[in-house]
Amino acid sequence: MRRVFIASGISEAQLVRQMLETAGVSVQVLNEHASGGLGELPATEAWPEIWVEREHQLAHAQSLIRDYESASDQTVDCGTCSEPNPVTFEICWHCREPLLQPG
Template sequence: MKKLCTAANLMEAQIKLDLLGHANIDARLFNEHAQGGLGDIPFTHAYPEVWVVHDNDLARGQVIVRDFEKTPIETRVVFCRACTEENPHNFQLCWRCGAGLE
């Protein structure tokens, strides 16, 4: 088992873990509950870590994580014609009123 990466937060770690799972790479999440120890342990020891179970999957896992980290953050928005609410560009329905955003 080898450490693949450290994540900034649990959500990011879980996304990386899911991406690895979709690629049939067996991986584990560590420090899942370490946030509660902040103050007693250094904050860098509380970051979630993703480890691959099989050492031969490390290189393939690194490519997947690197591609994920290179993905640009989508900041475009679209406004609902029905209620004028701001929605992320990739939404198909307005989160507020449920109207279509096409």
């Protein structure tokens, strides 16, 4: 396995995992349950990490993450549960309903 991303928190780890799995990339999240409650700053080594299981999917995953990071300040709110999602997502990471993209 290869690490492709270190998330700033559990919710970001879930976002990135959802994005990659939607694109067909097999990933595992390490340290998913390691950090404490909201408002706590976990130690760096406890931050959630995204690992790609298959070497041949690594480049694809890295390109998706680059897109994610460049679009991370643009979000669309889910029409079903109101959670903000990156504009690159096609389904809500939270409730898995299809997102209606603006425009």
